[in-house]
Amino acid sequence: MATGRTHRPATRSRGIPEATVARLPLYLRALTALSERSVPTVSSEELAAAAGVNSAKLRKDFSYLGSYGTRGVGYDVEYLVYQISRELGLTQDWPVVIVGIGNLGAALANYGGFASRGFRVAALIDADPAMAGKPVAGIPVQHTDELEKIIKDNGVSIGVIATPAGAAQQVCDRLVAAGVTSILNFAPTVLTVPDGVDVRKVDLSIELQILAFHEQRKAGEETAAGDGALPAATRDTSTDQGPDGDVPAVMPA
Amino acid sequence: MATGRTHRPATRSRGIPEATVARLPLYLRALTALSERSVPTVSSEELAAAAGVNSAKLRKDFSYLGSYGTRGVGYDVEYLVYQISRELGLTQDWPVVIVGIGNLGAALANYGGFASRGFRVAALIDADPAMAGKPVAGIPVQHTDELEKIIKDNGVSIGVIATPAGAAQQVCDRLVAAGVTSILNFAPTVLTVPDGVDVRKVDLSIELQILAFHEQRKAGEETAAGDGALPAATRDTSTDQGPDGDVPAVMPA
DNA sequence: CCATCTTTGTGCACGCGTTCACAAAGACAT
DNA sequence: ATGTCTTTGTGAACGCGTGCACAAAGATGG
Numbered sequence: 001m002a003t004g005r006t007h008r009p010a011t012r013s014r015g016i017p018e019a020t021v022a023r024l025p026l027y028l029r030a031l032t033a034l035s036e037r038s039v040p041t042v043s044s045e046e047l048a049a050a051a052g053v054n055s056a057k058l059r060k061d062f063s064y065l066g067s068y069g070t071r072g073v074g075y076d077v078e079y080l081v082y083q084i085s086r087e088l089g090l091t092q093d094w095p096v097v098i099v100g101i102g103n104l105g106a107a108l109a110n111y112g113g114f115a116s117r118g119f120r121v122a123a124l125i126d127a128d129p130a131m132a133g134k135p136v137a138g139i140p141v142q143h144t145d146e147l148e149k150i151i152k153d154n155g156v157s158i159g160v161i162a163t164p165a166g167a168a169q170q171v172c173d174r175l176v177a178a179g180v181t182s183i184l185n186f187a188p189t190v191l192t193v194p195d196g197v198d199v200r201k202v203d204l205s206i207e208l209q210i211l212a213f214h215e216q217r218k219a220g221e222e223t224a225a226g227d228g229a230l231p232a233a234t235r236d237t238s239t240d241q242g243p244d245g246d247v248p249a250v251m252p253a
Numbered sequence: 254m255a256t257g258r259t260h261r262p263a264t265r266s267r268g269i270p271e272a273t274v275a276r277l278p279l280y281l282r283a284l285t286a287l288s289e290r291s292v293p294t295v296s297s298e299e300l301a302a303a304a305g306v307n308s309a310k311l312r313k314d315f316s317y318l319g320s321y322g323t324r325g326v327g328y329d330v331e332y333l334v335y336q337i338s339r340e341l342g343l344t345q346d347w348p349v350v351i352v353g354i355g356n357l358g359a360a361l362a363n364y365g366g367f368a369s370r371g372f373r374v375a376a377l378i379d380a381d382p383a384m385a386g387k388p389v390a391g392i393p394v395q396h397t398d399e400l401e402k403i404i405k406d407n408g409v410s411i412g413v414i415a416t417p418a419g420a421a422q423q424v425c426d427r428l429v430a431a432g433v434t435s436i437l438n439f440a441p442t443v444l445t446v447p448d449g450v451d452v453r454k455v456d457l458s459i460e461l462q463i464l465a466f467h468e469q470r471k472a473g474e475e476t477a478a479g480d481g482a483l484p485a486a487t488r489d490t491s492t493d494q495g496p497d498g499d500v501p502a503v504m505p506a
Numbered sequence: 507c508c509a510t511c512t513t514t515g516t517g518c519a520c521g522c523g524t525t526c527a528c529a530a531a532g533a534c535a536t
Numbered sequence: 537a538t539g540t541c542t543t544t545g546t547g548a549a550c551g552c553g554t555g556c557a558c559a560a561a562g563a564t565g566g
Contacts, residue, residue, distance in 0.1 A: 015470065019553060025462040029441065043513065052443035056555055063515055071514045071561045088462050089469030096461070103363045107356035113441060113458035118465065157468055158461070181471060182464040184457075188282065188366060190305035198467045200460050205366035207453050208349070208411070209278040209341050211435040212371065214451045215410055216342030217268065218434060272523060296543065309525055316545055324531045324544045507566100514561075524551085531544075536537100 016087070020061045026051045027058070028084045034077050043074035085117075095122035095154045097180075099171050100163030101131055101141050104186055108162060109137035122154040127167065144171075151178035158182045165189045269340070273314045279304045280311065281337045287330050296327035338370075348375035348407045350433075352424050353416030354384055354394050357439055361415060362390035375407040380420065397424075404431035411435045418442045 016024075030050040034042055044062075048055035062068060062075070068083055069075045085091050096114070098105050101124050108114070109124055124136055127144045134141050142150060150156070159180040161168050168187035175183065176197055185191055185201040193199055269277075283303040287295055297315075301308035315321060315328070321336055322328045338344050349367070351358050354377050361367070362377055377389055380397045387394050395403060403409070412433040414421050421440035428436065429450055438444055438454040446452055 017553075021466050022459070022463055024466075025456075025459040026443070028462075029458075030443075044515095045513085050443070052445075054555070056557090057553090059513090059515060060554085067515070069514050070563085072512045072563045074513070087466070089465040090462065092469075094461075094465055094468070103356075103360035107360045108457070110356045111457060114461070117458065117462065119461055158464055182468045184460055184464060190279070190283075190303070192305075196471070198464060200464060202455055202457070202460060203278075204361070204364060204455070205370065206275070206278040207437055207455060208347075208367070208372055209281075209343065209370070210275055211411055211437060211451060211453060212342040212347055213274050213277075213340070215347070215435045216345075218449070270523075298543085307525075309527090310523090312543090312545065313524085320545070322544055323533085325533045325542045327543070510563100510565085512561105512563080514559105516559090517557095519556085520554085522551105522553085524549105526547105526549085528546090529544105530546100531542105533540100533542080535540085 016064045020064055021088075023051070023053065023057075023061055024084050024088055026053070027061070028081065028088070028090075031077055031081045031084070035081055039077055041070075041074045041076055044069070047075065090118040092118060094119050094158055095156045096120065096158045096160060097123045097125055097147075097150060097154075097156050097175075098160045098162060099125045099144075099147070099175070100161060100167070100187075101126040101136055102162065102164075105162035106136050108160060108186075109139065119158075122156055123150045125150065127163075147171075147174055148178040151175065151180060156180060158184070160184045160186070161191075162186045269317045273317055274341075276304070276306065276310075276314055277337050277341055279306070280314070281334065281341070281343075284330055284334045284337070288334055292330055294323075294327045294329055297322070300328065343371040345371060347372050347411055348409045349373065349411045349413060350376045350378055350400075350403060350407075350409050350428075351413045351415060352378045352397075352400070352428070353414060353420070353440075354379040354389055355415065355417075358415040359389050361413060361439075362392065372411075375409055376403045378403065380416075400424075400427055401431040404428065404433060409433060411437070413437045413439070414444075415439045 027047065030047055031042075033050070034047075044055045044059045048058040051058065059069075062080075065083060065087055068080060082091075096119050098108055098121060101109065105124065105126070109121060114121055121137070121139060124139050124141045125144055125147055126132075126141050129143060131141045132143045151159075157180055159175040159182070161171055161175075161183060163171055165187045168185065168189045169191060172183060172185070172191045172193065176193055181196060182198045183191065183193070183200070185199055186203075188203055188205055191199050191201075280300065283300055284295075286303070287300075297308045297312045301311040304311065312322075315333075318336060318340055321333060335344075349372050351361055351374060354362065358377065358379070362374060367374055374390070374392060377392050377394045378397055378400055379385070379394050382396060384394045385396045404412075410433055412428040412435070414424055414428075414436060416424055418440045421438065421442045422444060425436060425438070425444045425446065429446055434449060435451045436444065436446070436453070438452055439456075441456055441458055444452050444454070
């Protein structure tokens with residue numbers, strides 16, 4: 001996972017595989033684009049290309065939803081859009097709160113993709129009293145003290161954490177205690193939550209490090225012939241020149 | 254990734270499994286925290302807990318790097334920090350460009366996690382001439398026209414795309430043509446790149462939709478007492494009481 | 507009504523990742 | 537030195553996800 005993964009091992013549900021669920025939004029996006037161009041039907045081959053996946057995989061994914069295609073023709077675009085939306089729960093309205101209105105939180109609040117599908121920013125919450133009342137993306141920021149009340153009054157079940165790492169767990173605990181059962185975490189920390197609560201994390205730094213790994217591998221391949229030779233005999237440990245004094249823990253904000 | 258995936262199937266390299274690579278940054282973060290507290294050694298059990306994974310998984314992950322532990326004792330924190338950093342390529346400096354300095358781009362530019370490990374923001378690039386010269390996070394924004402020159406002059410191999418979806422592919426093409434071989438994409442689009450270029454995507458909207466799916470499933474479970482009973486016989490599909498208005502236009506067959 | 511052609515839906519095999527469980531390795535005390 | 541105790545490193549089994557390849561379904565044309 002670009003994305004990280006914090007799932008319970010496996011749900012007993014006779015439902016859709018997790019890997020498939022993760023791709024449905026991709027299909028939905030491609031289908032929506034087709035719908036806007038008034039394309040009536042699409043083949044698995046075409047749609048797969050648009051979504052950047054394998055056509056066999058796409059067909060198998062759709063087979064978990066039911067037999068919604070017509071052999072010799074393809075899939076009805078409008079119908080599929082509806083079916084996938086329904087499966088993902090996007091036919092209902094999901095009020096969402098964003099906690100931590102720093103640079104990132106503001107960017108999220110302004111993000112158009114939120115409102116476009118089922119998601120509605122119910123409130124923006126920040127711990128800084130100076131922020132209170134200040135409008136961001138047209139929504140006034142509220143103080144953390146109001147958190148529990150906001151969650152309950154609006155029936156919020158999805159929370160987005162964009163606070164510094166140090167505050168994340170505490171915010172998380174309060175969100176969960178107030179009734180939130182799904183959390184999208186942007187803070188670079190491992191969140192601990194009770195069973196029944198889903199956490200997904202988005203971690204900039206991790207994604208970059210993964211890219212760096214591959215980048216290094218590419219560079220190593222073309223230049224050096226053999227570097228895999230020297231293991232780690234010399235324990236030159238702490239003497240490394242790494243970015244020593246780097247205090248992590250601080251997020252945008 | 255959060256996680257998107259656009260990898261080539263498998264690298265022939267005798268190297269580390271992709272799943273393991275994705276966890277190394279997690280271990281590194283936990284280890285860095287321990288290092289700052291001057292903890293000398295740590296057991297697989299403790300470290301696994303801190304990183305939010307299974308201890309067996311962690312040991313297997315480390316076994317791909319070599320035998321860096323001491324039985325009966327655990328792992329030397331400083332030593333592991335160095336080994337993982339080296340494996341991830343973080344002992345060298347990675348110049349990075351961010352393209353698209355809107356809300357999100359600015360948030361990324363201000364993100365502390367960038368500089369803290371090996372990554373250095375070499376330039377901020379935006380298509381809006383009005384932005385040119387304006388400093389963001391202490392770095393003056395440069396115009397898109399300069400893109401190729403910036404990439405080459407700084408030897409940039411990692412690019413971050415934070416533009417609107419419509420511009421992403423075009424920017425991507427230019428980055429790749431100029432020599433970038435790793436891309437972190439925040440735009441909600443599928444990017445097409447030549448072989449040898451790595452793309453990771455971070456997609457807000459997708460993460461939320463996945464959460465919504467699970468959220469819906471939870472809600473469905475608690476209301477309908479016995480759902481485990483009825484398999485899929487009565488696929489209450491289109492006939493359900495969903496948001497009435499948007500009934501699919503066409504029912505296939 | 508029959509033949510042909512397109513495209514879906516899926517059985518099957520394969521490979522990767524996860525987890526269990528345990529032998530081997532080393533620390534430490536006696 | 538010997539025994540005990542802790543913790544690693546890994547062999548093996550299992551389950552999930554992926555991709556191939558093809559039969560079945562339906563459209564289309566004669």
